[in-house]
Amino acid sequence: MHIHPKITPIYQTSVFKFEDLNELEQYFGEPGSRYMYSRNGNPNSDELAEAVNQWEGGAGAIATGSGMAAIFAALAACCQAGDHVLCAADIYGGSSSLLNQELSRMGITVTYVPFEQLYELEQFVQPTTRVVLAETISNPLLRVADLQRLATECHQHGLKLVVDNTFASPVLTRPLALGADLVMHSVTKYIAGHSDVTAGVVVATDPELAARLKQISILYGLTLSPMESWLAVRGLKTLRLRMREHSHNALALAQFLQEQPVVRAVYYPGLPDHPQHALALAQGSGLFGGMLSILLADETEVVNRFMHRSQRFPFAPSLAGVDSSMSYPLGTSHRYLTPEQQQQLGISPGLVRLSVGIEPVEELLADLEQALR
Numbered sequence: 001m002h003i004h005p006k007i008t009p010i011y012q013t014s015v016f017k018f019e020d021l022n023e024l025e026q027y028f029g030e031p032g033s034r035y036m037y038s039r040n041g042n043p044n045s046d047e048l049a050e051a052v053n054q055w056e057g058g059a060g061a062i063a064t065g066s067g068m069a070a071i072f073a074a075l076a077a078c079c080q081a082g083d084h085v086l087c088a089a090d091i092y093g094g095s096s097s098l099l100n101q102e103l104s105r106m107g108i109t110v111t112y113v114p115f116e117q118l119y120e121l122e123q124f125v126q127p128t129t130r131v132v133l134a135e136t137i138s139n140p141l142l143r144v145a146d147l148q149r150l151a152t153e154c155h156q157h158g159l160k161l162v163v164d165n166t167f168a169s170p171v172l173t174r175p176l177a178l179g180a181d182l183v184m185h186s187v188t189k190y191i192a193g194h195s196d197v198t199a200g201v202v203v204a205t206d207p208e209l210a211a212r213l214k215q216i217s218i219l220y221g222l223t224l225s226p227m228e229s230w231l232a233v234r235g236l237k238t239l240r241l242r243m244r245e246h247s248h249n250a251l252a253l254a255q256f257l258q259e260q261p262v263v264r265a266v267y268y269p270g271l272p273d274h275p276q277h278a279l280a281l282a283q284g285s286g287l288f289g290g291m292l293s294i295l296l297a298d299e300t301e302v303v304n305r306f307m308h309r310s311q312r313f314p315f316a317p318s319l320a321g322v323d324s325s326m327s328y329p330l331g332t333s334h335r336y337l338t339p340e341q342q343q344q345l346g347i348s349p350g351l352v353r354l355s356v357g358i359e360p361v362e363e364l365l366a367d368l369e370q371a372l373r
């Protein structure tokens with residue numbers, strides 16, 4: 001019987017069989033010709049890694065058990081004890097905690113660079129600096145980094161650029177094409193897209209870095225499981241369609257919210273008064289993504305009432321699912337920053353982040369309208 005499935009099945013197995021020693025030698029002699037042990041590589045995680053690798057235009061990729069594992073792998077591929085990392089100050093909270101609390105113990109130090117100074121690295125670079133970590137679109141204020149300019153600046157100082165492209169997705173921006181050396185995603189967000197998978201991916205432009213990633217993935221045990229990989233591959237197939245709808249809906253909501261007197265500010269790169277609007281337009285293939293933040297009155301009570309009233313934006317501290325949700329940066333992602341850091345990054349008690357889904361836009365507008373009333 002010949003079985004020819006159209007879709008890659010889930011290879012829910014931890015290990016693969018060999019007929020004899022010849023097959024074993026084939027495994028070691030012809031990399032990629034067979035599988036042996038799922039942590040070392042399995043058809044499902046390879047399919048995910050290769051699909052994102054193609055889309056991002058890389059020389060090789062790994063799929064990992066989470067976005068955090070992807071950040072760890074990317075930094076570990078570029079740094080060792082004694083090295084120094086420059087990190088954009090507006091970085092995902094998990095990334096700064098990883099650097100501050102864990103990589104520091106392995107002898108890797110970090111300096112945070114304010115968003116405004118990302119293109120003037122001279123004053124931050126040390127002889128041991130190896131890498132710059134930045135996000136295409138930052139959280140929660142949706143600031144957009146000029147990746148081409150940043151890559152040029154990094155390479156002038158002999159540094160590698162690692163880009164967290166989670167908020168943009170490769171539909172909006174392909175950082176490697178703009179000069180970045182590594183790009184990573186929390187696949188948990190847009191790539192999988194349905195709030196039902198935890199996963200990550202890292203892509204490298206250089207085959208040697210890609211080989212380092214693969215080794216790190218195997219030896220630290222970061223490889224993504226077959227089932228999660230399969231779900232993420234399924235999500236990836238509709239990424240282009242979803243990003244169009246996310247972006248379309250978010251722009252309509254941003255325009256509506258801007259007109260509401262109780263909304264003190266709207267942060268969305270698609271609005272003409274966003275500080276990097278022109279850059280976002282050029283770098284984002286005409287789309288601005290599904291994330292936006294709004295500033296309500298700086299009172300917990302006002303935020304709580306808004307959360308209670310909204311039916312279509314449940315408070316769930318993640319993002320990028322097909323169903324809308326909201327998050328509260330001060331109480332979740334930015335909770336452990338000092339009050340000064342929170343203030344510097346614009347994280348105030350009235351700041352609410354919306355992850356705009358792909359529901360009919362009139363329903364989302366109607367929900368926000370009644371919730372803000």
Ligand SMILES: *Cc1c(COP(=O)(O)O)cnc(C)c1O
Pocket residue numbers: 066067068069092094135139164166167185186187188189198199200
């Ligand atoms: C969620 C997120 C991560 C971490 O990913 P996990 O899948 O939660 O480990 C990293 N970077 C950004 C920008 C994120 O939003």
